[in-house]
Amino acid sequence: MLLCRDLEYKVGTFHLEGFSLVLQQGDYCALLGPSGSGKTIILELIAGLRTLKKGSIIIDGKDCTLLPPQRRPVGILFQDYALFPHMSVFENIAWPLEIRKMKKNEIKRTVVSFASDLDIDRHMDRMPGSLSGGEKQRVALARTLVVHPKVLLLDEPLSALDAPLRDQSVLLLKKVSQTGITILHVTHDQAEVRFLANRQITIGS
Amino acid sequence: MMFLRLNNTTTRLVFLFLSGILLLFIVAPLLGLFLSTSLPDLFETIKDTDVQRSIGLTLGVSALFTLLAGFFALPLAYIMARKEFRGKAFIQGLIDIPIVLPHSAAGIAVLGFISRDSALGRLADIMGLNLVGSPFAIGVAMAFVSVPFLINAARDGFEAVPERLEQAARSLGASPFRVFWQISLPLAKPSVITGLVLMFARGMSEFGAVVIVAYHPMTTPVLIFDRFNSFGLDYARPVAVLFIIICILVFMALRLLGRNKKKK
Numbered sequence: 001m002l003l004c005r006d007l008e009y010k011v012g013t014f015h016l017e018g019f020s021l022v023l024q025q026g027d028y029c030a031l032l033g034p035s036g037s038g039k040t041i042i043l044e045l046i047a048g049l050r051t052l053k054k055g056s057i058i059i060d061g062k063d064c065t066l067l068p069p070q071r072r073p074v075g076i077l078f079q080d081y082a083l084f085p086h087m088s089v090f091e092n093i094a095w096p097l098e099i100r101k102m103k104k105n106e107i108k109r110t111v112v113s114f115a116s117d118l119d120i121d122r123h124m125d126r127m128p129g130s131l132s133g134g135e136k137q138r139v140a141l142a143r144t145l146v147v148h149p150k151v152l153l154l155d156e157p158l159s160a161l162d163a164p165l166r167d168q169s170v171l172l173l174k175k176v177s178q179t180g181i182t183i184l185h186v187t188h189d190q191a192e193v194r195f196l197a198n199r200q201i202t203i204g205s
Numbered sequence: 206m207m208f209l210r211l212n213n214t215t216t217r218l219v220f221l222f223l224s225g226i227l228l229l230f231i232v233a234p235l236l237g238l239f240l241s242t243s244l245p246d247l248f249e250t251i252k253d254t255d256v257q258r259s260i261g262l263t264l265g266v267s268a269l270f271t272l273l274a275g276f277f278a279l280p281l282a283y284i285m286a287r288k289e290f291r292g293k294a295f296i297q298g299l300i301d302i303p304i305v306l307p308h309s310a311a312g313i314a315v316l317g318f319i320s321r322d323s324a325l326g327r328l329a330d331i332m333g334l335n336l337v338g339s340p341f342a343i344g345v346a347m348a349f350v351s352v353p354f355l356i357n358a359a360r361d362g363f364e365a366v367p368e369r370l371e372q373a374a375r376s377l378g379a380s381p382f383r384v385f386w387q388i389s390l391p392l393a394k395p396s397v398i399t400g401l402v403l404m405f406a407r408g409m410s411e412f413g414a415v416v417i418v419a420y421h422p423m424t425t426p427v428l429i430f431d432r433f434n435s436f437g438l439d440y441a442r443p444v445a446v447l448f449i450i451i452c453i454l455v456f457m458a459l460r461l462l463g464r465n466k467k468k469k
Contacts, residue, residue, distance in 0.1 A: 049372050069375040082373035086391050095387075096377040147378060 001025040001060060001182045002046070002151050008054035009045055014038055016045075019055070021184075021201065023151075028183045030197035032190055037203050039186040040079075043153045046184070047076045060150045075149030079156040081140035083128035089115070089139050090124040096147045114142045118172070134165040138172065145176065152176070154185040158192050170195060235449070242446045250443035256428065260451060262340065263424040267408035270344035271355070271401055278355045279397065283385060285356070286363035304353050308413025315346045316418050342418040347408030354407055355400035362396025363389055402459050406452070 007019040016038050023029050033039050044050045046057055048069035056065045064072045083092050090111055097107045115121040118138040128136060137157065144152065157173065158166050173196055177183055185193055193200070250256055285297065303311055319336040320326045329336045336342050366389050374384040390397070412426040423431060425448045433441035 044372075047372075047376050049375065069372070070378045070380060072376075074376065076373070076376045078369055078373060080369060082367070082369045084370060084374070084388060095374075096379075099378045099383065143377065 001027070002184070003058040004042075004046065004055065005058070006055040007042070007045060007052060007057070009041065009050065009052055011041070011050075014041065016041060019203070023182050023184065023199070025182055026177075026180045027199055028177045028185065028197045029199040029201060030190075030193035031184055031186045031201050031203065032188065032193075033203040034188060039188075039203065040155050042203075043076060043155055043184065043186055046072075046151070047074050047153055048072050049076075073150040074153060075144035075147065075151070076153040077137075077140055077144050077155065077157055079159060081128075081136045083131075083136055083140055083143075085128050087128075088124065089120060089126050089128070089131070092128065092139055093143045093146055096143060100147065110146060111142075114146050118142050132165075133161050134168060137161065137169060141172070141176070145181075150182065152181050152183045154183060156187055157185065158187070159189075166192070238442060238446055238449070242442050246439075246443045247446060250447050255423075256425075256444055256447065259423045259425045259428040260448065262343070262422055263409050263426070263448075264451075264455070266340050266344045266424070267347050267405050270348040271351075271405040271408060273344075274348045274352045274355060274404065275397075275401060278352055278400075279359055279390070282356045282359035282400075283363050283389065285360045287368070300353050300356050302353075303350050306350075308350055308411065309417060311350050312346055312414035312417030315342070315349050315414060319345060319418065338419045338421060340419075340422065343415050343422075343424055346414040346418045347411050348404075350411050350414050351404040351407035354403040358400030358403060359393065359397045362393030362400070365396070366392045398459075402456065405459075406456065409452070 002021065002023040004019060004021040007016060009016045014036075019042060021029075031039050031042065041050065045052055048064070048067060048071075052065060056063060058064065059073055062073075064074075084095070087095065093111045093114060094107050097110060102110070111124075112121060115124060118141060120135060120138045120142065123131065123135060123139070128139065131139065137160075154173070158169050161169055170192070173183075173185075177196065185197060187193055190200075281300075285293070285300075306314075316337065317323060318325060319329075319342055321330055321335070321337075326336055370388055370392070371384050374388045375381070379387070409424075410426060411424075412430060415424055416427050416430065420427060420431075425444065429441050429444050429448065432444055
């Protein structure tokens, strides 16, 4: 499903060399490593937000190495959720579908269905600034999943949440992983992925 | 402790005094101008067709060239905010040149650009047009001296938009242009509007560069100068007062418009 072969990338003093990864469909892989080890950079390389120096990225049998981010079948959930502050919850989730020129009634139906699954259907008219951390995360997750990416990249998804919300989020991510999507979860905390990941990779500093 | 409190009070008093002097420096000449203009003179000026025409020309040309410049300035502002490249400091220096140039020199530069000896002037000549002394020349002069205000304000606005939001938008399937149009520009809108208002204001108040490229048709700043030069202060004053009132009304309207849109 996801094949990264000999990735090489350099920015400033950071140098990634010879990074390889093979994930099968439905795998939940934890990418562990200390701060500054380049975990987020690896996610950004897979998502196409950074340009590789060498290596190749193959997703679902398709060579995506040279594809721009908008053409990769990848969804990414950022640590700070990156919700669009000028759009309501509904507009945030609907936006990727509007890009894909989906019909309005179909967009509404899809957004309502995802929002209901993620228990955010009562917040549809609210603006992101008024949401709690957990609500923001679920909105961002809905926005990412609504276009059915083949691979879901999670950048420290639990680090901004306090303990009770964290447990809820773990259950939510477990539920998402059971849909058969391939997940790469970046974290520096091994404990948070204990009940989630079936694979684990550790990178050094 | 007592000493510190005393020291704080003294500092506050000195700051208040200095601030008051500066505010007085701004208000006093304007107040003097308004107080020394009689209402009958002002009403007479409002009815003066030359004044009406010049105000219409000034506001119209400045607004049109502000919008036209925006079409080119916003992409440049976005590049300056987002990209790192060799020579960026040089480009920023180029953008700021019109701010530091004496405006008469800017006028001479623009005149050279549009006169019959220039490529643009020759092209216009072939089509039977003379750019010098036209509303086009006025607009070019206004835009030349005022466009840095738009570029710099918009650049600051784009810089304040977290790059993460643009990356999220790309990963959700948006093209770079859609990201600019639907994410970056709406989020930078307050700064872009401020830049447009600043450019419009700076353009319509321009005298030095405009007077060199077009004495006629007269913009209001040129008309004020012409009346002062030909008939004296008493004739120039009511035009100046009227123009200031119109400027204040226009800016209040633009600010209110911006605020209402923000609320929506």
